[in-house]
Amino acid sequence: xxxxxxxxxxxxxxxxxxxxxxxxxxxxxxxxxxxxxxxxxxxxxxxxxxxxxxxxxxxxxxxxxxxxxxxxxxxxxxxxxxxxxxxxxxxxxxxxxxxxxxxxxxxxxxxxxxxxxxxxxxxxxxxxxxxxxxxxxxxxxxxxxxxxxxxxxxxxxxxxxxxxxxxxxxxxxxxxxxxxxxxxxxxxxxxxxxxxxxxxxxxxxxxxxxxxxxxxxxxxxxxxxxxxxxxxxxxxxxxxxxxxxxxxxxxxxxxxxxxxxxxxxxx
Amino acid sequence: xxxxxxxxxxxxxxxxxxxxxxxxxxxxxxxxxxxxxxxxxxxxxxxxxxxxxxxxxxxxxxxxxxxxxxxxxxxxxxxxxxxxxxxxxxxxxxxxxxxxxxxxxxxxxxxxxxxxxxxxxxxxxxxxxxxxxxxxxxxxxxxxxxxxxxxxxxxxxxxxxxxxxxxxxxxxxxxxxxxxxxxxxxxxxxxxxxxxxxxxxxxxxxxxxxxxxxxxxxxxxxxxxxxxxxxxxxxxxxxxxxxxxxxxxxxxxxxxxxxxxxxx
Numbered sequence: 001x002x003x004x005x006x007x008x009x010x011x012x013x014x015x016x017x018x019x020x021x022x023x024x025x026x027x028x029x030x031x032x033x034x035x036x037x038x039x040x041x042x043x044x045x046x047x048x049x050x051x052x053x054x055x056x057x058x059x060x061x062x063x064x065x066x067x068x069x070x071x072x073x074x075x076x077x078x079x080x081x082x083x084x085x086x087x088x089x090x091x092x093x094x095x096x097x098x099x100x101x102x103x104x105x106x107x108x109x110x111x112x113x114x115x116x117x118x119x120x121x122x123x124x125x126x127x128x129x130x131x132x133x134x135x136x137x138x139x140x141x142x143x144x145x146x147x148x149x150x151x152x153x154x155x156x157x158x159x160x161x162x163x164x165x166x167x168x169x170x171x172x173x174x175x176x177x178x179x180x181x182x183x184x185x186x187x188x189x190x191x192x193x194x195x196x197x198x199x200x201x202x203x204x205x206x207x208x209x210x211x212x213x214x215x216x217x218x219x220x221x222x223x224x225x226x227x228x229x230x231x232x233x234x235x236x237x238x239x240x241x242x243x244x245x246x247x248x249x250x251x252x253x254x255x256x257x258x259x260x261x262x263x264x265x266x267x
Numbered sequence: 268x269x270x271x272x273x274x275x276x277x278x279x280x281x282x283x284x285x286x287x288x289x290x291x292x293x294x295x296x297x298x299x300x301x302x303x304x305x306x307x308x309x310x311x312x313x314x315x316x317x318x319x320x321x322x323x324x325x326x327x328x329x330x331x332x333x334x335x336x337x338x339x340x341x342x343x344x345x346x347x348x349x350x351x352x353x354x355x356x357x358x359x360x361x362x363x364x365x366x367x368x369x370x371x372x373x374x375x376x377x378x379x380x381x382x383x384x385x386x387x388x389x390x391x392x393x394x395x396x397x398x399x400x401x402x403x404x405x406x407x408x409x410x411x412x413x414x415x416x417x418x419x420x421x422x423x424x425x426x427x428x429x430x431x432x433x434x435x436x437x438x439x440x441x442x443x444x445x446x447x448x449x450x451x452x453x454x455x456x457x458x459x460x461x462x463x464x465x466x467x468x469x470x471x472x473x474x475x476x477x478x479x480x481x482x483x484x485x486x487x488x489x490x491x492x493x494x495x496x497x498x499x500x501x502x503x504x505x506x507x508x509x510x511x512x513x514x515x516x517x518x519x520x521x522x523x524x525x526x527x528x529x530x531x
Contacts, residue, residue: 071436072436073432073435073436090435091432091435091436091438092436092438093436093437093438095436096436097433097436099429099433101429103427103429103430103433105430105448105451107451107454116434116437116447117437119447120434120437120438120439120440120443120447121437121438168437
């Protein structure tokens, strides 16, 4: 069940259906002028088209930084990211990012928040409202179009975040611990919803989390990062369980055990 | 959504306390003058001020204008300068907050002018404009523009950087980020500037009128000094305070309307 893959690909340039390829990425930040902080070390990942990849690691393992590099919001110190074989040089609408906090515009309604992407690209009002309405419905918020973020619960806010990312029809969805701030029940429910949404509208997904159960429940593949900076790749697990998955399924628990055991020393 | 707090009615004695305090203050003041603790050449009693107030409603002498005309002159000057400072200061601050070139160009001038008290401009404005409306409008403009620029600048600077990054991932241009994210984020700070700028404008208006004017509430105070009429000085002071408070209330109302309009 658990297949440990080697670091993957250097010359292929996104052939064989690889949507995203990270080639030997490392990242250093310079703090307070001189102090160097080494955040990521030699990360190589290849993600297939429409694959759901989970990056699992404890706090301070550089997983958010990795996601931001893929999003184009940070530049790797060495290495590069390829999207369909082309090097990523900055952020773009082909990658939809769902943020850790909700990051909604407090002065805009649900509709206003969701339609922001097409609006910025100059899509005419009627058209963008139609698209936005479709994704608001997809995430189950129809009827709340005219609500403001402060009138929504945490789970609903993150649904808005997901709809907002989806509405640009990005080829890749990047989710950065999207459910970290939710209570356990809501979180569980949102994980189910994430699978439902992903099965309705297939996308390549890279999902960052620190929660093992969430990782196994969601991912086709789980990449673990070891704790303590700099973040290094620890192992890669294929999750070949059929969906919808059950947290109490024997195989689920088995895999959970394997990952916990393997990462106990480093996670 | 916030719950309304349960309102507990204050005991009667507590509600009367402010009134009692005011009566005590005015009473003591009246007695100080009546019993000549201070000579009447140094301080006028509340009663004398009220009497003069009634007289000045219709009587232009000895200072040349009725009270309403003084107040109206002051309001006109303050308001013109205030509006001009908003029109120039707010966009300037917003631009300086977002566009590096705007900041690089405007910042040195702004930092040079900022620490100079507006009243220090009075002699120059008398050279340039005489003692009419324009000079005082200029002083008030200088006074009001400082908080407008600072608040708008800080408001833009405080925009949540993640919101900006999010817009970038959606391919937003610099101008779109400025107009659609930075300006709405800065609005609460900009509205704060409306009140602060008004206070600056009003204070400096009176300062300007003390030195260069032929009407206006500040001029009324100056005339009181020249004619050795403490009642006129105190009437001027109180009129300045009340008119300022009145304008403040109006701006507060307008601000709330505008904010409500934007939030909906």
